[in-house]
Amino acid sequence: MSDLYARHRNVLPDWLALYYEEPLEITHGEGRHVWDAAGNKYLDFFGGILTTMTAHALPEVAKAVSEQAGRINHSSTLYLNRPMVDLAERVAHISGIPDARVFFTTSGTEANDTALLLATTYRRSNTVLAMRNSYHGRSFSAVGITGNRGWSPTSLSPLQTLYVHGGVRGRGPFADLSDAEFVAACVEDLKDLLGHTRAPAALIAEPIQGVGGFTSPPDGLYAAFREVLDAHGILWIADEVQTGWGRTGEHFWGWQAHAQNGPPDIVTFAKGIGNGMSIGGVIARSEIMNCLDANSISTFGGTQVTMAAGLANLGYLLEHDLQGNSRRVGGLLIERLRGVAAHDPGVREVRGRGLMIGVELTRPGTDLADPDRASAVLEAARADGLLIGKGGGHSTSVLRIAPPLSLTVAEAEEGAAILESALRATQ
Template sequence: MTGLHERHLAVSPEWLALYYRHPLELTHGEGRHVWDADGNRYLDFFGGILTTMTAHALPEVTKAVAEQAGRIIHSSTLYLNRPMVEMAERIATLSGIPDARVFFTTSGTEANDTALLLATAYRRSNQILAMRNSYHGRSFSTVSITGNQAWSPTSLSPLQTLYVHGGVRSRGPYAELSDERFIHACVADLEDLLGHTRRPAALIAEPVQGVGGFTSPPDGLFAAFREVLDRHGVLWISDEVQTGWGRTGDHFWGWQAHAEHGPPDILTFAKGIGNGMSVGGVVARAEVMNCLDANSISTFGGSPITMAASLANLSYLLEHDLQGNARRVGGLLIERLRGVTAASPAVREVRGRGLMIGIELVKPGTDEADPEAAAAVLEAARAGGLLLGKGGGHNTSVLRIAPPLTLTVAEAEEGAAILADALHAAG
């Protein structure tokens, strides 16, 4: 145990988990690589939990941060803030939500918390519909709508939460159905649920469940849900904290895979847009955003320095078509991973889209999750020079792969080869 690890344990909560038997101290990064305190170099396939979206130490972002820091770092929302207004204008346009208003926060948790505040105030209801296996943050309100028991430490809540089928395609009572029948069954479940509730405020859903193991429904499910929700006046909140900004390759936002009935009423974002800076936010049509009848501000949300970073990061992403790169390189990577895992009895499924890929591990010959195997592969991959993530609603048995969107074909091939060796070593 290192001295820093001992110091960490002495002052940190027991539930503040660290990866690896011998935790890493990352000291610097460049592009898609990071280095630890011992000088070891790693190919980063997790990006600080999908947060280093473009690249480590991206010159355009670091330059914007340095220049803004030399002017003014902080002012709060009580003053006009040019970078914040410019960023809000760009996000409002990109969101697809008509007459959009944007409120910035410091995290995805806070963004989802704000979305819940807006929806419950607008609908005058504390009932929330959420997806099974979901994750929406660590605040008191967001853990209460998280459908993943491993990340929801209390049942005490200001909200009444009801859970809907549909977030996991290959497990559960509808897993054996065709996509069309799966959607039909989930819609019937939603209709039945609404028949037993008074007045839900909103359905909150991740288009691809992040912590849940990169699971997703068939395209079109949330469009079918939207038709039902609209009849009942229930808002749709799309949690794009992990799926936004082109990571899925096919679409800029995850909700666009379900776009038949237009954009969500509320969209939340965070993580990648700041490329490591603390940025989150909420987009909603004006009628919903303006429904609060009390004062509200954000001390740190939309700060000049985080907005400068986000503007530079977003410009780089759009100018270099990183969504297209996620589609092309991600498509290659997922096929390569399916190839190298095809003969492994421990791999139940390789799934995902773009640069958002999950590998679900099970005990060979069964359908039983194997978190020990996932931990072993994580260790073996690290030894080979590759950093991965973990997740899954079934005891964290899913390897999560989400590298920066500038990943090259050569790096994708390298990472797949290391992962193949790690699976063999751990098996």
């Protein structure tokens, strides 16, 4: 056991999860690669849980942070803050929400917490609809709406949460239906649910479930839900913490695959926008954002140095069309992995969009999750120089692949080859 690992175990919570039998200390990175304390180099296909969105040590972001830190790091929201206003204007413009207001937080958990505060206050209801297999953060309220048992340590909650079908296409009672039939069945389930409860404040949903194993419904499901929600005055919150900023390739926001009835009432974001800096936030129509009738501030949300990073990172992403790169390189990577999966009876499905790809592992000939093999694949991939993640609702048996959006074709092929070798070695 390393000295750092021993110190970690002595002073940090037991429930603070670590990957690998011999946990890894990452000391520095560049582009799509990172190095550990022993000097080993790895191709990074997880990006600090989809957070290093553009590249490690991106010069444009490093320069912006350094220059801002040389002036002032922080003043709180009690003072005018030019970088915060600048980034809020850009985010509001690209959100698609009319008359949008933006509130910055320090994490996706806090962003979802704020969205729940807004929705329940605006609607005067503490009932919330959430998706089965979902994950929305680790705070008390966010855990209370998380539909994934592995990440919800308590049933106590300030909210009454009702869980809806539809977030998982390939499992559950509607899995064998066609896409159109699946959507229709989920809509009928929603209607039936609403007939047995007081009017909820909102439906919160990830367009693609992150921790749940990169699973998603057919396009248009949330648009169909929206027709039902609107009839009851129920808000739609899109949790874009993992799907936002072009990661899915086809769209800038994940909700745009369900956009027939316009944008959500509220959008939450975090992770990739800061490229490693602590930025989260909420976008909402002004009437919703302004519904609070008490004072509020954020000590660290919108602090100048993180806003400078966000501005530089967003500018780089847009100027270099990383959404398009995600679509092109991600499409190639998905097809390459599907070719590998065709020869592996333990791979149930390769799914995803852009550079948000899940490889679900099951015991051959069954639908039973295989978390032991998933852990073994992580170890084998690391040994050959590739870092990936894992997740999944029934068990952590889905390999999660989410590299920085600047991934090259050559790097995608290199990573796929390592993953193919790791899968073969664990059959």
